Amino acid sequence: MKYLKVRIPGETIEIPYLKIKGKKGDQRCIIAGGMHGDEVNGIALVQRFLEYCKKKDIENHLRGELIIFPILNESGFKNHQRNVAYDNKDLNRCFNKKGKTASIKIANALEKQFFSKCDIAIDCHDSGKRNILIPHTRVHGYEKRTCAECTKEMAKAFGSKLIIERDGKRGMLAVEMMKQHGIPVLTIEIGGALKVADKFLDKGLEGIINVLKYVRMLPGNPKIPQKQYYLRDRYGVLAKDSGLIRFKKKLGQRVHRGDFIGDIYVPTKAKSYNLISPVCGLLFSLQHSDQIAKGEIMYSILEDKKCHVRRQTVQHFEEIKNIEM
Numbered sequence: 001m002k003y004l005k006v007r008i009p010g011e012t013i014e015i016p017y018l019k020i021k022g023k024k025g026d027q028r029c030i031i032a033g034g035m036h037g038d039e040v041n042g043i044a045l046v047q048r049f050l051e052y053c054k055k056k057d058i059e060n061h062l063r064g065e066l067i068i069f070p071i072l073n074e075s076g077f078k079n080h081q082r083n084v085a086y087d088n089k090d091l092n093r094c095f096n097k098k099g100k101t102a103s104i105k106i107a108n109a110l111e112k113q114f115f116s117k118c119d120i121a122i123d124c125h126d127s128g129k130r131n132i133l134i135p136h137t138r139v140h141g142y143e144k145r146t147c148a149e150c151t152k153e154m155a156k157a158f159g160s161k162l163i164i165e166r167d168g169k170r171g172m173l174a175v176e177m178m179k180q181h182g183i184p185v186l187t188i189e190i191g192g193a194l195k196v197a198d199k200f201l202d203k204g205l206e207g208i209i210n211v212l213k214y215v216r217m218l219p220g221n222p223k224i225p226q227k228q229y230y231l232r233d234r235y236g237v238l239a240k241d242s243g244l245i246r247f248k249k250k251l252g253q254r255v256h257r258g259d260f261i262g263d264i265y266v267p268t269k270a271k272s273y274n275l276i277s278p279v280c281g282l283l284f285s286l287q288h289s290d291q292i293a294k295g296e297i298m299y300s301i302l303e304d305k306k307c308h309v310r311r312q313t314v315q316h317f318e319e320i321k322n323i324e325m
């Protein structure tokens, strides 16, 4: 194991990484997990990929070089939190920024020594503490049409049923690497709620291998499903009261407007309310805990605008769009 050293006042932060070099080829791919300290599935996916590399003696058929970061944000991980513990900043908003805080220094060191020198990268996340997400990839709408291995093409090759386009925010690794260096970084989101989701991770591993095949770093052709959804609008429903929640639909299921999704029991009113889907789409995230607090997102749906029926409004709950992801 090697370490990227980042000096901050009174301390040196060490970020572990491994290098696997193939016999020929000069492409370089970075695979990273644990940008957010409470996203265990990103970390577990990198672990699974490392196990795969070992089992398959990957260096014997790899073209180019893999640089693998098992965990980018160890201080957050130790503290069960998303942000870097030294300054409580979100590392994935600190790329290409000037400043002296620990997170900006970590981001700058990662960019300068690694990400600016790679051809493609895969950044593994999950949805954090409270929700579970179905496995998907995220791409950005602003991509230059001319980029060599566009993130969108990588996302298709990854082969998840779902690809989500979003605007992206300043300081995000994927956004800044494309803007600064024209390097595509594919963001992977799998599971959440501090539980490793084995079934989802199988898909994630297959996806990473697919991407490596697509860029010809591994032999063979990617296995891509016949149908992939490319969606943009995530539609969330907030709880207006605290209560106990029960879902009758499963994550990833297709729902129609008016479908019964589950119910919420509000003890202060001793009353239950049905959760009725306001839109057509894919059930994208479900609150993990059975207890929900007022103002939390109960579930979200990726809206399928081609659906033939129009949206209805939900009566007892508040709907929001453009949820922070």
Ligand SMILES: [Zn+2]
Pocket (backbone or CB within 6 Å): 035, 036, 039, 125, 126
């Ligand atoms: Zn994340």
